Amino acid sequence: MLDTTSVDIKRMFTQLKARGKDIATQISIALEVKAKDLGYTHSIIETGKRQPDAIAL
Secondary structure, X not given: OOOOOEEXXXXXXXXXXXXXXXXXXXXXXXXXXXXXXXXXOEEEEOOOOOOHHHHHO
């Protein structure tokens, strides 16, 4: 459940040729820093059960 302290991050995708280069991690960190700057205290990344790389992120 989202509230005024949470930001929802959706539909992140890294092309196959760019995977393994920590690009998604860098983007996630940048998004979380921006969310914190805006006053959010929680971030939620929605993913599916069959996406182990996304779950690990």
